[in-house]
Amino acid sequence: MKKSLWLLLLALTLIVVMAACGGNNDPNDGEENVDAANNEDNMDENNGNNENDANDENDGNDDAAAAGDQTLIFARGGDSQSLDFASVTDGESSRITLQIYESLLKFNENSFEVEPSLAHDWDISDDDLTFTFYLEEGVTFHDGTDFNADAVKTNFDRWSDPDSEFAFADDGYAYTTYGNQFGGFKGDDNHIIDEINVIDDHEIEFVLNYPSGAFLQNIAMSYFAMTSPAALEEYGSDINENPVGTGPFKFVSWNKDDRIVLDKNEDYWQPDLPKLDQVIFQVIPDNSARLTALRSGEIDIMDGLNPDDYEMIQEEPGLQPFERETNNIGYLGFNTDKAPFDDPLVRQAMNHAVDKETLISLLYADLAVPAKNILPPAYLGYNDDIEPYEYDPERAQELLEEAGYADGFEFDLWAMPVARPYMPDAERAAEVLQANFADIGLESNIVTMEWATYLEEIETGVQDVFMLGWSGTNGDPDYFLGNLLSTATIPSSNQTFYSNTEVDDLLEQARSVVDEDERAALYEEALAIIHEDAPMINLVHSTPVLAGSDRVQNYVPHLSTSEALTHVELSE
Amino acid sequence: METVTPTNKKPMPGPERNEPEMEKIEVVSPWKDAYWQLKKNKLAMVGIFIIIFFIIVALIAPLLTPYAFNTISAGDRLSSPSAAHWFGTDDLGRDIFTRIVYGARISLMVGFFAVTGALVFGTFLGIIAGFFGRWIDMLISRIFDIMLAFPSILLAIAIVAILGPSLQNALIAIAIINIPIFGRLVRSKVISIRQEEYIMAAKAQGMKNGRILFHHVLPNSLAPIIVQATLGFGVAILEAAALGFLGLGAQAPTPEWGKMLSDSRQFIQSAPWTVLFPGISIMLVVLGFNMIGDGLRDALDPKMKN
Numbered sequence: 001m002k003k004s005l006w007l008l009l010l011a012l013t014l015i016v017v018m019a020a021c022g023g024n025n026d027p028n029d030g031e032e033n034v035d036a037a038n039n040e041d042n043m044d045e046n047n048g049n050n051e052n053d054a055n056d057e058n059d060g061n062d063d064a065a066a067a068g069d070q071t072l073i074f075a076r077g078g079d080s081q082s083l084d085f086a087s088v089t090d091g092e093s094s095r096i097t098l099q100i101y102e103s104l105l106k107f108n109e110n111s112f113e114v115e116p117s118l119a120h121d122w123d124i125s126d127d128d129l130t131f132t133f134y135l136e137e138g139v140t141f142h143d144g145t146d147f148n149a150d151a152v153k154t155n156f157d158r159w160s161d162p163d164s165e166f167a168f169a170d171d172g173y174a175y176t177t178y179g180n181q182f183g184g185f186k187g188d189d190n191h192i193i194d195e196i197n198v199i200d201d202h203e204i205e206f207v208l209n210y211p212s213g214a215f216l217q218n219i220a221m222s223y224f225a226m227t228s229p230a231a232l233e234e235y236g237s238d239i240n241e242n243p244v245g246t247g248p249f250k251f252v253s254w255n256k257d258d259r260i261v262l263d264k265n266e267d268y269w270q271p272d273l274p275k276l277d278q279v280i281f282q283v284i285p286d287n288s289a290r291l292t293a294l295r296s297g298e299i300d301i302m303d304g305l306n307p308d309d310y311e312m313i314q315e316e317p318g319l320q321p322f323e324r325e326t327n328n329i330g331y332l333g334f335n336t337d338k339a340p341f342d343d344p345l346v347r348q349a350m351n352h353a354v355d356k357e358t359l360i361s362l363l364y365a366d367l368a369v370p371a372k373n374i375l376p377p378a379y380l381g382y383n384d385d386i387e388p389y390e391y392d393p394e395r396a397q398e399l400l401e402e403a404g405y406a407d408g409f410e411f412d413l414w415a416m417p418v419a420r421p422y423m424p425d426a427e428r429a430a431e432v433l434q435a436n437f438a439d440i441g442l443e444s445n446i447v448t449m450e451w452a453t454y455l456e457e458i459e460t461g462v463q464d465v466f467m468l469g470w471s472g473t474n475g476d477p478d479y480f481l482g483n484l485l486s487t488a489t490i491p492s493s494n495q496t497f498y499s500n501t502e503v504d505d506l507l508e509q510a511r512s513v514v515d516e517d518e519r520a521a522l523y524e525e526a527l528a529i530i531h532e533d534a535p536m537i538n539l540v541h542s543t544p545v546l547a548g549s550d551r552v553q554n555y556v557p558h559l560s561t562s563e564a565l566t567h568v569e570l571s572e
Numbered sequence: 573m574e575t576v577t578p579t580n581k582k583p584m585p586g587p588e589r590n591e592p593e594m595e596k597i598e599v600v601s602p603w604k605d606a607y608w609q610l611k612k613n614k615l616a617m618v619g620i621f622i623i624i625f626f627i628i629v630a631l632i633a634p635l636l637t638p639y640a641f642n643t644i645s646a647g648d649r650l651s652s653p654s655a656a657h658w659f660g661t662d663d664l665g666r667d668i669f670t671r672i673v674y675g676a677r678i679s680l681m682v683g684f685f686a687v688t689g690a691l692v693f694g695t696f697l698g699i700i701a702g703f704f705g706r707w708i709d710m711l712i713s714r715i716f717d718i719m720l721a722f723p724s725i726l727l728a729i730a731i732v733a734i735l736g737p738s739l740q741n742a743l744i745a746i747a748i749i750n751i752p753i754f755g756r757l758v759r760s761k762v763i764s765i766r767q768e769e770y771i772m773a774a775k776a777q778g779m780k781n782g783r784i785l786f787h788h789v790l791p792n793s794l795a796p797i798i799v800q801a802t803l804g805f806g807v808a809i810l811e812a813a814a815l816g817f818l819g820l821g822a823q824a825p826t827p828e829w830g831k832m833l834s835d836s837r838q839f840i841q842s843a844p845w846t847v848l849f850p851g852i853s854i855m856l857v858v859l860g861f862n863m864i865g866d867g868l869r870d871a872l873d874p875k876m877k878n
Contacts, residue, residue, distance in 0.1 A: 288838035306838065308663075358646040362664055428835070431824045432664060435644045438825075446824050 070264075070277040070570055072552070075284045075299040078418035078451035079257045084240035086159050086223050087173045089483070089493050090455060091421065091471055091561030094222045095303075096281060098564045099262055100142075101225035101245030104133050104152065105216060109556045109563070112475025114220045118147065118246065128211035128514060131219075135202040139269040141228035142250045149204040153196050154229040160193065161186040166229075171237035176492040180482040181218040181474075183511055190508060213514045214476040221474045222562070248274035248566045257283055257450075275554075275569035287419050294319065294547060300570065301548040301555065304419030307365035313547045322546040325559035328471040329374050329480065330422035332433065332537040333496040335463050340405055347534040349399035350465075351389035353440045354537055359432050363425055364542055371538035373527050374470075374480055380516060381477040381523025386531050396440045408441030414458065414466035418451045421544035421561060422469030429539075430467060459491040466495065473560040477523050482507050485530060498535035602872075606795075609871035616867020622860030630676040639667040641674040642825040650843045660845040662836055668846065671827035672853050678828050679809045679857060682743050686808040687801050689747030694754025695797060699785055701755070702762025713759065716752035724749045725814055732820040739828070742821035746811045750804055757800055761793040768792075795872040802868055806861030813854050829854050 076095065082088045085097040106117040119133035139147040158166040159178040162185060167173065175185075183190040192212045197205040208215065218224065231244035243251045246269065249262035260281040264274055282299060284290040290302045291309060295318075305313065305321070313321045332354070334341040341347060356370035372388035375381060400406060415430035416423060423429055430446045437444050444465070449457065458466050470493075472479055483489050486507055487499040503526050510522035546557060554567045610616050629636065645665035653660040659668035701712035719727065731745035765771060766789070774784050813830030815821035822828030829850040836846035 308842075358644065361646040362644070362649055427824075428664065432644055434825060435642050435664075438642065448819075 070275065071280065072276050072278070072301065072565065072568060072570060073280045073282055073299040074301045074303070074565075075282045075290045075293060076303040077283070077285055077287070077290070077420070079283050080254075080260065080281075081452050081455060082240040083243040083251070083254070083260075084173070084227075085225055086175050086178060087240070089177060092451075094473070094560075095562035096260055096262070097225065097243065097245075098222050098247070098562050099249040099279060100243045100247045100251055101222070101227065102247050102564075103220055103222065103225045104135075105220035106564075107220055107474075107558065107560065109558060111559070112217065112472075114216045117220070118226060122216075129208045131206040131208070131215065132199070133204050133206070133219075135204065136269055137202050139246050140267060141226075141231070141246055142244045142265060143228050143231055143234075145228055145230045147226060147228075147246050148201045149198040150201075151226055151229050152204050153198055154232070155224075155226050156193070156196055158227075158232070159224070160191070166232045168237040168239075173237065174492055176489050177221075177223045177483065180486065180489050180493075181214070181221070181223070181479070183212075183508070184488070190511070192511075210512045211514045212511060213516070213519055214474065214478060214511075217474045217476050222560075223473070248564060249276075249279055259283065270566070274566045276565060279565055285418060287425065291547070294549065297549065300552055301546060303544075303546050304421070304424060305545045305547045307363070307367045307424055307545060309547070310365060310367065310545045318550055320548055320550045320552070322548060322555065322557045324421060324544040324546070324557040326369070326378075326541050326543045327376050327475075327559040328422040328469055328544070328561075329371055329376065329541060330368075330420070330429075330467070330469040330539045331371075331374070332539060333466050333468055334535055334537075335461060335465070335495075335497060336499075336535050337461060337497040338464060340403070340409060341411075341464065343403050344533055345399050345403035346405060347537075348389065349396040349403065349440065350437065350442070351534050351537050352392045352396035352399065353436050353442075354389075354433060354539070355391040355436055356539060357391070359429060360540060362432060363429050364540065367545060368540040368542035371541050372531075374484060374530065374536070374538055375477050375523070375527065376472065376541045379472070379475075379477050379480070381510075381520045381527070383524040383527040383531075385524075386528060389534070389537075393436075393439045400440060400442075408443065410443040410445070411464040412447045413437075413444040414454070414463045415446050415448045416451065416454060416467055417448045420469055421471055422540065422542050423467060424542075424544075426467050433467075458495040461491060461495075461497060463495070468495065471561040475559075477519075478507065478511060481523065481526060481530075482511075485535060496535040498530075498533065500529065500533060503529055606868075606871040610867050613867040613870060615863045616871075619860045619863025619865075619867065622856055623864065626676050626857055626860070627680060629673055630680050633673045633677060636673050637667065637670040639670040641671045641827045642666065650839065650846070652843070653845055659849045660843065662832070662846050663839060663843075668832075668849050671832060672829070672849055675827040675829045675832065675850070675853065676857075678739070678822060678826060679812065679854070682739070682746065682812040683805045683809045683857075683861075686743050686746040686750065686812070687804045689744070690750030690754050690804065690808075691797065691801055693747070694751040695758045695790075695793075697751070698755040698758025699762050699789060699793075702759040703766060703781070703785055703789060705763075709759070712755065716755050719749065719752045720756075725811060728811060728815060729818065729820060732815060737820045737823065739822040739826060742812055742815045745815070746808050749811070750808065753804065754797065754800060757796055758793055761796055762789055765789050765792050799865055799869045799872060802861055803865035806858040806865070809861070810854065810858050 076092060078092050080093040080096050081090045082093055083097055083100070085094055085101060102118050104117060104119040105114045107113065108115055118136055118139065120136050121134040123132040124130070135147070135149060135152070141147055154166070157164045159175040160182065161167065162169055179185055183192040185191060192208050192210065192215065194207045194209045197207065199205055226246060227239065228244040231242065232239055235242040241254060248265055248268050250265045252261040252263050254260045262279045264277045268274060284293055287304055287306050290299070290304065291306070293299045294302045310321055313319050334347050336342055360366060360368045360370060369377070370388070372386050373383055400408070413430055413434060416426035419425065427446065427448060434444045434446060448454070457463065458468070470480055470484055483493040485494060485496070485498050485503060487504050490497055490499065506522050506526040510519050513519045513522065548555060551570045551572070553569050553571050555565070557563060643666060648657065648661045648665035650663055651657060651661045657667050657669065659672060661667055697712050701709040727749050728745040731748055732741050735741035735744065771784060771788055774788055812821055812828070813833070816828040816830030817834040819834065822831050832850040833847055836843070839846045
């Protein structure tokens with residue numbers, strides 16, 4: 001009897017020891033960590049009163065005390081498509097890769113002004129053709145290898161050279177964003193980068209074929225961050241699930257459609273950063289479930305707050321709202337390859353059918369403005385002379401008649417399954433659009449599927465009409481126009497399959513012009529043509545809102561879709 | 573149905589044509605008797621009243637409301653119940669009363685067709701299994717067992733996932749998952765009836781299997797089938813609402829009650845009427861059918877008499 005008691009005790013001790021020693025490399029460990037975090041949260045609440053008393057005594061010490069447990073849980077609507085930033089365009093992917101990876105330059109936390117990152121300084125030659133970057137010394141990748149000029153060159157070769165051993169083209173990797181931002185790939189006539197010269201370990205030179213107005217802007221984008229060449233070697237095409245960068249957080253595990261766990265990079269090159277020990281990105285598809293989780297303290301920050309709840313959050317103790325600046329377009333794209341949407345008259349008719357004001361007051365709580373251009377209003381080249389397609393069902397019907405569809409037709413209306421910054425509730429929005437189209441005699445069936453599948457499917461061109469949006473990530477108009485509506489980016493980001501050589505030429509010209517007014521004029525011209533062709537219905541430019549617990553300090557949503565959580569910390 | 577035979581075990585003399593005489597001997601036919609029993613049951617009468625009420629509402633839906641169920645109106649967003657909007661409006665400014673009224677059509681239709689489908693196929697399979705026995709029974713019964721081994725809603729979700737989400741496919745899925753329930757019921761009834769002397773007699777007279785099945789076995793198994801069908805009505809409506817709630821049933825803009833619930837659940841605190849009325853409607857209809865079903869069971873069960 002006694003013996004068995006001892007055995008039991010021994011077993012218990014072993015279990016406790018083993019649990020304590022459990023490494024964070026165990027993908028299942030995340031679950032335990034959350035539970036631990038929750039327990040801590042509760043304990044924090046219990047201790048809250050005492051802490052406040054203590055703070056009262058310490059007058060003048062206005063810094064909130066840092067919480068003991070620095071695990072931040074960030075909840076979002078959908079999972080990332082891939083953790084290889086350069087081959088995908090969705091914001092849920094860059095939200096993660098920004099934590100793991102860094103580019104040579106970065107954006108100011110409130111704007112698209114470039115700031116030093118992995119390159120602490122840079123020189124531009126007088127002819128605007130040679131850019132020399134001076135790299136930070138002593139930076140290592142998460143796998144321990146050194147970050148140096150060779151690594152930079154390897155990365156750029158990977159995106160620009162289809163023959164690069166790390167291009168992984170056979171495994172479905174395509175770097176269309178690179179192609180768009182840098183005028184094509186190695187060997188193309190319009191490729192901006194002529195050559196990349198490694199001067200020494202920490203100095204690298206980019207020689208351009210022709211001046212580019214947005215070159216530094218592009219270098220700072222999250223798409224062009226530095227992956228460890230050793231990791232590319234090791235993981236090959238599995239690099240999208242085994243990211244290794246220089247960023248403030250290290251990749252730990254990824255349970256698809258559930259969570260991504262990142263740990264603090266203890267050897268981060270910026271001293272005393274990051275503040276957090278661990279970041280968990282949790283997928284909670286339902287907006288209201290996410291808010292409930294926030295209220296109960298299960299999560300710390302939530303993306304995709306219902307605009308409806310925004311006002312309430314401002315009043316609610318324990319919570320704080322965040323606003324991201326307007327920098328996006330929510331649109332309804334036509335598959336211009338498919339009848340009847342290959343007819344501009346049909347597309348214009350449907351443009352006239354949509355009541356954007358109603359859409360905004362129903363679904364955005366007025367945190368959005370109706371769109372007439374694909375570019376957000378503050379952008380260079382925004383064409384304010386464009387007459388928007390007014391909400392006019394009768395005109396829409398006339399146009400349909402003219403196009404030969406007086407009796408209407410039936411089509412599938414694809415709606416995103418997740419909350420996006422530009423579209424907080426796509427399925428509801430689809431119902432509004434469905435009613436709008438019904439008014440002009442068009443019958444639509446709302447189709448939806450899982451987010452990653454949705455993105456894959458619309459690239460194949462099976463869709464009739466689809467909802468999607470785009471958020472600026474470098475503040476440059478080309479990022480919108482070039483990606484969404486140029487022939488080169490079909491189908492990776494141009495899923496309307498819109499192809500107009502006139503537009504392509506204008507965009508190409510604009511890319512090589514450095515003078516801002518000249519560029520603006522070219523974009524305005526392109527926008528006017530696009531307006532007539534109407535490959536999409538420009539719905540809204542929204543102001544995305546988020547919410548967080550008031551323990552979250554120093555969180556500044558960047559106006560691009562995502563931001564590094566380097567400076568964020570949790571207070572008591 | 574003139575072929576009704578008494579349910580108590582009395583030796584049945586001779587062939588069919590003697591039966592009308594039998595009825596004269598009995599003072600009341602079992603069906604008439606059941607009707608009286610049911611009429612005495614207050615709960616069942618309430619159930620019948622509820623269902624008739626909903627049927628009427630569904631039939632005259634357009635006369636009850638000045639609105640269309642899919643008219644979106646930004647100005648009326650989430651307005652509380654008022655004279656203009658009896659049940660308030662939802663987050664797209666649609667009149668909830670109108671949607672409930674039209675939704676009654678959807679729910680009753682789903683209930684009717686799903687139960688009819690399950691009833692027809694389930695009864696057919698059950699009779700075959702019960703009457704012929706041996707390997708046919710083995711095969712059909714095992715298939716029923718397999719289907720019943722799945723939680724029914726899970727099976728329905730799987731079927732809809734294969735067929736694609738739509739009201740029609742949800743209806744098919746609900747019908748399929750209810751087949752074994754009817755099938756097993758009918759099978760066991762048939763097995764017990766098969767032993768009855770009047771069936772032996774019919775067989776002895778050289779009556780064909782088909783005739784025995786449809787003139788003797790089926791009419792005598794009707795009572796439990798009717799009870800199960802009534803109860804199944806409620807279950808089917810509930811399952812349709814569940815599928816609608818999961819986005820696998822009726823698609824927008826169809827005003828299906830379950831879908832209305834799921835679409836509005838984020839407003840449960842700020843605008844409770846958006847979920848209250850669809851919820852109450854589902855509850856009432858299901859309750860109504862259950863009350864009738866319970867009443868029928870009591871009325872049709874000879875052991876419950878007096």
